[in-house]
Amino acid sequence: MAKTRRRTITTAEASTLTGKSERTIQLLCQTGELDAVKEGNSWIIYKKAVNEYIRHEQTRIKANKYAYRRGERKW
Secondary structure (H helix, E strand, O other): OOOOOEEEOOHHHHHHHHHHOOOHHHHHHHOOOOEEEOOOOOOEHHHHHHHHHHHHHHHHHHHHHHHHHOOOOOO
């Protein structure tokens, strides 16, 4: 029997993966920044969407860090 991988995760699992609070994850789902479906009171989040979000955040942070070093970033 082949192993089946779960393609969806809960807000709690997404929170652990991203380091964001569950409330922040819910807001990201509501605004469409994370690809998710609401079932009742729960969000069903696609694992691929969380991985893309993490990759995007890492790129954004790295870009801000280099911009700050060059004096382009205003705090």
